[in-house]
Amino acid sequence: MEKNVIIICHYVDIYSKTCYSKLERGGFLDVIVMGAGPAGLFAAQKIASAGLQVLLIEKNNEVGKKLLVSGSGQCNFTHAGNIEDFFDKYGDKQKTVKHALKSFDNKGTTNFFKRLGVDYEITEGGKIFPKSRKSSSILGALVNINKLNGTVIKSNTNIKSIIEYDNMYNLMDDKGNSYCCNNLIIATGGCSYPQLGANSSGHKIAKQFGHSIVEPKAALTNVLTQETIYQELSGVSFENVSLTILRGDKKIKDKKGDLLFTHKGVSGPVILNSTRWIQDKDRLVFNLVNMSYEELDAKFEKDFQNKIQLLSYFKKLELPKSFCNIMLEHIGLDVHMNCANINKHQRKKLVKYLTSLTLTVESVGPLATAMVTAGGVNTKEINPTTFESRKQKNLYFIGEVVDVDGDTGGYNIQIAFSMAYVCATHIISKR
Ligand SMILES: Cc1cc2nc3c(=O)[nH]c(=O)nc-3n(C[C@H](O)[C@H](O)[C@H](O)COP(=O)(O)OP(=O)(O)OC[C@H]3O[C@@H](n4cnc5c(N)ncnc54)[C@H](O)[C@@H]3O)c2cc1C
Numbered sequence: 001m002e003k004n005v006i007i008i009c010h011y012v013d014i015y016s017k018t019c020y021s022k023l024e025r026g027g028f029l030d031v032i033v034m035g036a037g038p039a040g041l042f043a044a045q046k047i048a049s050a051g052l053q054v055l056l057i058e059k060n061n062e063v064g065k066k067l068l069v070s071g072s073g074q075c076n077f078t079h080a081g082n083i084e085d086f087f088d089k090y091g092d093k094q095k096t097v098k099h100a101l102k103s104f105d106n107k108g109t110t111n112f113f114k115r116l117g118v119d120y121e122i123t124e125g126g127k128i129f130p131k132s133r134k135s136s137s138i139l140g141a142l143v144n145i146n147k148l149n150g151t152v153i154k155s156n157t158n159i160k161s162i163i164e165y166d167n168m169y170n171l172m173d174d175k176g177n178s179y180c181c182n183n184l185i186i187a188t189g190g191c192s193y194p195q196l197g198a199n200s201s202g203h204k205i206a207k208q209f210g211h212s213i214v215e216p217k218a219a220l221t222n223v224l225t226q227e228t229i230y231q232e233l234s235g236v237s238f239e240n241v242s243l244t245i246l247r248g249d250k251k252i253k254d255k256k257g258d259l260l261f262t263h264k265g266v267s268g269p270v271i272l273n274s275t276r277w278i279q280d281k282d283r284l285v286f287n288l289v290n291m292s293y294e295e296l297d298a299k300f301e302k303d304f305q306n307k308i309q310l311l312s313y314f315k316k317l318e319l320p321k322s323f324c325n326i327m328l329e330h331i332g333l334d335v336h337m338n339c340a341n342i343n344k345h346q347r348k349k350l351v352k353y354l355t356s357l358t359l360t361v362e363s364v365g366p367l368a369t370a371m372v373t374a375g376g377v378n379t380k381e382i383n384p385t386t387f388e389s390r391k392q393k394n395l396y397f398i399g400e401v402v403d404v405d406g407d408t409g410g411y412n413i414q415i416a417f418s419m420a421y422v423c424a425t426h427i428i429s430k431r
Contacts, residue, residue, distance in 0.1 A: 029180065030181065030182055031044075031055070031181055031182070032171060032181040032183075033054065034159060034184070034185065035058065035186065036056050036058035036060075036153065037063075037416065038067050038142070038416040039417070039419060040187030040398075041063065042421065043187060043421075043424045044151045045145045046425070047427055048146065048150045048151040058153065058157065059156075059188075059197055061155055063155055064142065066196045066198070067135055067142075068136065069135070070135055071127075071135065073135055074134065074135060075130060075134070076128065077113075077410055078106040078417075079126050079127060079409045081106070081126055083101050086101050089407040089411045090404055095379075096402070097404060097418070099422065100384065100387075100421070101414070101415065104417060104418045104421035108421070109414060113141055116141040119131040125409070127409055158173055158174045159201075160172055164395075167393040168182055169181050183427050183430075184395050186395070186397050187202075187399045188401050189202070189401055190372060191203075191216045192218065192367050192370040192372060200216070203216070209392040210391040211389065212378045217373070217375050218275060218370030219275050220272045220273070220370060221272065221275050221370035222262055222265060222266070223271050223284070223364055224363045224365070225265040225361060225362055228264070229330075230261050230326065232322060235261065236320045237261070237268060241257065241270055241288055242255075242287040243255045243271075243286055243287075244284075245283075245284060246284075247282050255270055257273060259288075265359075265362070266284070266359065272407070275365070275370070276374040280362065282360075282361045283359070286359070289354045292355065293352070293356070297348065300342075305340065306340065309337070310328065310333065311325075311328075311335055313339050327354075333346060371408070372400065372405045373405065376401055385422060386426035387423040388423075396423050398416070398423050400412065
């Protein structure tokens with residue numbers, strides 16, 4: 001071992017030993033982090049790297065269970081491109097995420113893991129994965145750096161109560177052990193995937209300290225529709241579709257992206273990234289052709305002068321055959337019809353179908369199986385430059401426990417790291 005490595009290990013040993021002995025004596029630790037997902041693990045290692053005593057408490061018998069299943073076990077941990085392009089990937093929460101993302105961006109994330117020996121690769125669509133394509137590479141690196149920096153990790157520990165006195169905290173677990181700290185970070189995640197440890201304990205703690213909770217709901221999930229006629233289209237997809245969400249006559253949101261028909265409804269990025277806004281009974285209006293009604297009508301008027309079979313013409317437009325069959329059946333047109341025989345009324349029906357296909361939402365996928373929870377600790381009550389509670393000093397909320405949810409593509413794990421970074425930096429600066 002090199003000399004400076006020995007010195008570092010020696011100090012780290014002292015940090016964790018002091019931490020352990022303080023724990024044994026019931027002394028005050030600098031920081032306790034509750035929840036060992038990406039947010040908690042990242043915050044803990046950073047704070048410990050500055051020589052502060054950090055205890056990371058995890059309810060499960062193992063840390064980072066959700067991180068392990070992320071990206072189908074491959075962990076899409078961030079996204080490529082300029083960090084400015086991330087800002088609108090968190091619904092209406094730009095104000096909450098901007099500072100954190102700028103302070104610790106996607107390059108910060110890839111550099112961090114590269115320094116820990118985890119190389120990465122970028123997919124065509126910009127998703128970033130560890131080169132090993134194993135989420136265990138990311139989790140392993142986070143756990144190792146925590147151990148190296150002197151974080152004490154205590155898994156299988158269920159905190160039953162938290163008492164605050166003069167902005168300091170006393171936590172009691174279900175075995176009767178108590179832990180005291182000057183700063184408390186809540187990184188307990190959202191409510192989806194309870195089998196991986198998710199629960200609403202973070203929200204309950206927030207309520208205890210006077211916070212309001214934005215009703216948790218499923219995000220990054222499928223939508224079931226009332227219309228069942230599209231069942232045959234299960235697996236058929238459309239690229240770069242425009243979606244408008246309507247509630248009654250009110251327009252809720254516009255979004256663009258790829259659409260996938262499923263057995264009982266719709267999915268694909270345009271749906272996954274919109275579920276945070278979608279409610280039962282909403283109407284989803286799709287423009288499947290990336291052209292306005294007027295543009296498509298003018299195109300059809302011109303093109304339909306040619307004697308070509310409708311289905312052959314739609315094939316040229318790259319519209320899936322199975323979809324065209326259903327569309328023609330709906331409109332009451334024979335699939336063998338020739339374009340030249342379509343009258344104005346029929347043409348307009350076709351144009352309307354392709355530019356404003358409307359489906360009614362039966363339900364939005366259940367919270368338990370949603371990839372992310374929308375809702376959580378109200379962002380108005382948290383300082384976005386530190387993630388400290390505006391209601392309770394020395395109390396912090398980071399990661400999915402907060403009412404912030406990202407689009408699919410690595411945006412959720414990135415924001416967990418970015419929030420953890422600014423929170424940790426702030427706590428270190430208070431010394
Ligand atoms: C199937 C699936 C795939 C996903 N894929 C991706 C992806 O590829 N890319 C991406 O960016 N995002 C992905 N996500 C979302 C991403 O995993 C989460 O947004 C992210 O893990 C949130 O991090 P977190 O640290 O805030 O919370 P979590 O990862 O949920 O960690 C919270 C931790 O706190 C613990 N905990 C809870 N309550 C307590 C308590 N009272 N005391 C102590 N510990 C407690 C939990 O057991 C858990 O370990 C995916 C999610 C799922 C479910």
